[in-house]
Amino acid sequence: MQQEYLARAERIMQRIQQLAAISEDADGVTRTFGTPAFLQGRALVQGWMQAAGLPTRLDGIGNLRARLESPNPAAKTFVLASHIDTVVNAGKFDGPLGVLMGLDLLENLIAQKAELPFHIELIAFSDEEGVRFHTTYLGSKVVAGSFEPAWFARPDAAGITLAQALETMGAEATQLATDAIPAADWLGYFEMHIEQGPVLWERNVPVALVTAIAGQQRVELTFRGMAGHAGTVPMNMRQDALCAAAEFVLTAEQFAQVHGRGLVATVGKLAISHAASNVIPGEVTCSLDLRSPDEQQLAQAYDYLRSHAETVAGHRNVALNWKPVQQTAPVTCDAGLNALLAQAIADSGHETIPLVSGAGHDAVPISFVAPATMLFIRCYQGISHNPLEDVELPDLAAAVAVADRFISELIIKNEELKMG
Known part of the structure; x- marks a missing residue:
């Protein structure tokens, strides 16, 4: 089983490297929202999703969304997500790691022919960093239904407004209201992300449970x-x-x-x-x-x-x-989902370390409409927003194993609820 997780981690790592090769500059990794490099990177990820047999779509803000359906059309939706935009001169893992780990989880469920008691939607958010328009969480706010129309008029450094950028991208901005997942349809939200801090590195532990976001x-x-x-x-x-x-x-x-x-x-x-x-x-x-x-x-x-x-x-x-x-505002992660994730960490043989995230994440706007949980993965010396950002293969394999167990337990729990 450990070899299987290492093989899956290697495939994720290969995709990370391929995506990182697409950049606005030659020296680092830069893919800011709406740029040609961003669009090229998103197309690469979309190709991987489609190759897995997942139907995909681009919503009105440029989020890339794939969906694995439950046989029950009325089932709720569980979202796996992170972002694929970057800061300027970024590392390879901040954001894309969570998206590509989510894709790996869905590929594994497809291979197992799993029958889901809920829908799973995988989302690659278009803009979490807010570099271009100073609109942090732009992609996830659309999905959460908290997008503010006044943002359409925001200009970037070149004077191009968000509305103009969306038109250039071919995005259907008029559909933003329908791109939100209604609060009643959410089952929950799970984001996997590098820690961006040194705690796990210093303690030599591969994963941690996020309890809150500052x-x-x-x-x-x-x-x-x-x-x-x-x-x-x-x-x-x-x-x-x-x-x-x-x-x-x-x-x-x-x-x-x-x-x-x-x-x-x-x-x-x-x-x-x-x-x-x-x-x-x-x-x-x-x-x-x-x-x-x-x-x-x-x-x-x-x-x-x-x-x-x-x-x-x-x-x-x-x-x-x-x-x-x-x-x-500060966000507290959902107690029920966190209990499941903590059990998955413990059952995988790791110490359960609770951490508060000082960095912001897409889980923040989502948490106002859905239960949210996060898994942190150890990164080299806690370095992030820097080309030195790195994740070691054994840590990634450990994180895949934990995420796999978490999703499996979530499926079992919801099947039991359906039956009982």
Whole structure:
């Protein structure tokens, strides 16, 4: 049996490598939503799905969807999914691994001629990363029924709107409302994903149970002071926007360190307008990314840091523009599905490690309409969003075995419910 799982893992790995060879640039892996590289990669995955005998379709947002039907037309739908878009200069596994593991599970069920008590839909979401239009979870929000029509007008860096991009892709954006799976039709959702953190790597365990996904608050801050000559404006008369930003950045770091309990704060972008070595910075824009599995803690951190930014701006006599960019609430994974997945991990001979995901996943919007669970797979040194991202074959084989057992137990449980 172990050799069978290794063989299946090898096939998944081969597909990962083939997909990774399709990129917008030659040096890394970049397939952002709607680009020629994205469309080519999606077509490759669609070909694999069709070769397995699965009927496929492209929905109005460009999600690739395959379906294995139950003999019962009225049965509910269980979804296996992840995303196939990437960040810029990405790794090979973030997203595509979950899609290709899902395809492997369906291929195995087809080979077994399994009679399903529920439908299984495999979805390769078109845009989870939100790189092009800053629309995180775009693909999964359509499936969850939470797409906002105002997003059609969002432009990318070249001024192309989402509506125009969809037209270029040949997507039928008018059908988005019918692309959602109604809440009453969901049985559940299962996403397999690399951990994107170092816990499993350090503990040398191949898989983990995701118990929750941290909520997020993202903000763009602009400090506006007065540019001036570096040699002629006295220190006590300056309106230095960069010093204001620097004070804020350090406070954000210190606040998260002191309060802990899963709270993290990151300033990942800092832009100085008209920067020069002999000019006092007059305008600085920076980002703030706050995350916590505790909704109250997240709100308190947001309020404190906003108040602190206003205090810094007032003290340094600079203006502040605080612009919220994104907000998502923390998500708790479904207790019933997690119990089944935890049992599958234990029955496969692994320690059951519960983890909170600090990274966002498509399971977030789906969890508002369906029970959701996630399996994490160990990745090299916890590295992600980086060409060094990697998964070892034995870990992938172990994850396939766990996922196989989980789906089998889910089928048995639902057959029992149908009979009893």
